[in-house]
Structure formats: structure tokens, C-alpha cells
Amino acid sequence: MLCRGELVVKLPRARVDELVAAGAAMRFEPRRDGRLMKEWATLPEEQNHNWEPLAREALQFVSVAT
Structure with missing residues (x-):
């Protein structure tokens, strides 16, 4: 999903940790308000070249999780 012009994806916590690092x-x-979601990451517009592969990765993650 897009939120404030950034792509927001749900991924495993370890993967989010890796992307943040x-x-x-x-x-x-x-x-x-300082409450961070551990399995959710935002990717800024500058990272839009990574949006499609990470969106596919997120889709696979939520498909397996449900």
C-alpha cells in the first residue's frame, strides 16, 4: 500500500531488520507517535526501483502467513 508517498510492505521481522540496517x-x-510496527517497512520514493521486488516478496509472505 502507499502511505504518504511511500510504499508500505509487511515482511518477516528479520527481513525488515535487514532492510533498515x-x-x-x-x-x-x-x-x-513512536510506535513502530516490527513486521512493516516503508520504502521512500527514492527506493522505487526496489518497490516491485519487495511488493512481490511481501505478497508471498502474507500469502503463506494466512
């Missing part, structure tokens, strides 16, 4: 994403903070 690499500087490719940030943890999703929906209310902007």
Missing part, C-alpha cells in the same frame, strides 16, 4: 527502508510508524 542497509538503509533501504524504515520501520512503519502509522500514527507518528
Whole structure:
């Protein structure tokens, strides 16, 4: 989904940790009150070249999880 111009994806926590550590994403903070969602990442417009592969990865993750 898009939120404030950024792609928001649900991925395994370890994968989100990896993306954040690499500087490719940030943890999703929906209310902007300091509460970060551990399995959700936001990818800024500058990372739009990564949007499609990460969206596919997220789709696979949620398909298996449900």
C-alpha cells in the first residue's frame, strides 16, 4: 500500500531488520507517535526501483502467513 508517498510492505521481522540496517527502508510508524510496527517497512520514493521486488516478496509472505 502507499502511505504518504511511500510504499508500505509487511515482511518477516528479520527481513525488515535487514532492510533498515542497509538503509533501504524504515520501520512503519502509522500514527507518528513512536510506535513502530516490527513486521512493516516503508520504502521512500527514492527506493522505487526496489518497490516491485519487495511488493512481490511481501505478497508471498502474507500469502503463506494466512
